[in-house]
Amino acid sequence: MKIFLSETRDSKRRSFFEHFVSNLDRKVLQTAMRSTLVLFLVAALSTIPALAQAPALPAGSAQFRLVQASNGKTLGSAGCSVASGPNGYQVDSRGQMQLEKFSYRFNNSNRLDQYLDIVRDDLTGTVNGDQVTFTLASDSTGRTFNVSIVAKGKTTTNSFDRHQHTALLPDLDPAAYLEMAHFALEHPPTAWIVVPKQNGVLVPADYQPQPDASGIFHGQPITMHHTSVLVSSQNGISVEIYYTSQGDLLEADLPEQDFYVIRDGFVLKNRPQYKPPKGSAPPPQQQQGYPQSAYPQQPQG
DSSP, X not given: OOOBHHHHHHHHHHXXXXXXHHTSOHHHHHHHOXXXXXXXXXXXXXXXXXXXXXXOOOOEEEEEEEEEXXXXXXXXXXXXXXXXXXXXXXXXXXXXXXXXXXXXXXXXXXXXXXXXXXXXXXXEEEETTEEEEEEEEEOTTSSEEEEEEEETTEEEEEEEEOBSSEEEOOTTOHHHHHHHHHHHHHXXXXXXXXXXXXXXXXEEEEEEEEEEEXXXXXXXXXXXXXXXXXXXXXXXXXXXXXXXXXXXXXXXXXXXXXXXXXXXXXXXXXXXXXXXXTTOOOOHHHHTTOOOOSSSOOOOO
């Protein structure tokens, strides 16, 4: 079943009002309001969009280290910043990594509405000198994503349904993991990931809460939430995200890709042994310590 944004929000507003009215003191309601005022209250409450609003993104910026999991070496860095506005958020991120035979950098500009749903996302990535731009934008109805990919002078387009709880997932991008952390706080029954490769791939995502974890942040002990996100049930990968109750991202682990994205000043204690997702078998380049290719084909060997 396709769950569109407008239908989901309407149902949330109705369920809130029904709960609100059922808890009002009926005697107070009868003596304090006439029937016309009650109807006015119904109309007013049912049109407040903030009632279905997602947890707010914390404004500010954060820096992260890109660490190869198998040997603990820092191979690059990434950062993201969040600014709030009257109609949502602007989230910008960038990162770079340099290996002996492989280089990767990205810049991402993502505009979200107040529900953390993507309005427009402009991603530029460069792998070994080959640049690709990937644009994901809502159409005028709000029900469809239009996709545009520009690579080597050629433009390719695509479109697919726009769902609630959808994140664009470039490799090693802390902004994507930050948005996923906020979705995890909502415990969504249905969620989606857009993988920016080929013509843009829309796949389901399964958010699985794990036991809370502990660590050290800027010298102070901290307890945090941990959620495993399975990206696609067929040949899927997992993203292990660690975050606070306010949705601050502390770390994202990519077991199949052999990378950790670790916030500066944070140390995770007693990292769990991750189990591969169902049906998952990482390609050869992932086993060799390269991120999953979201752009041009990566070197083999």
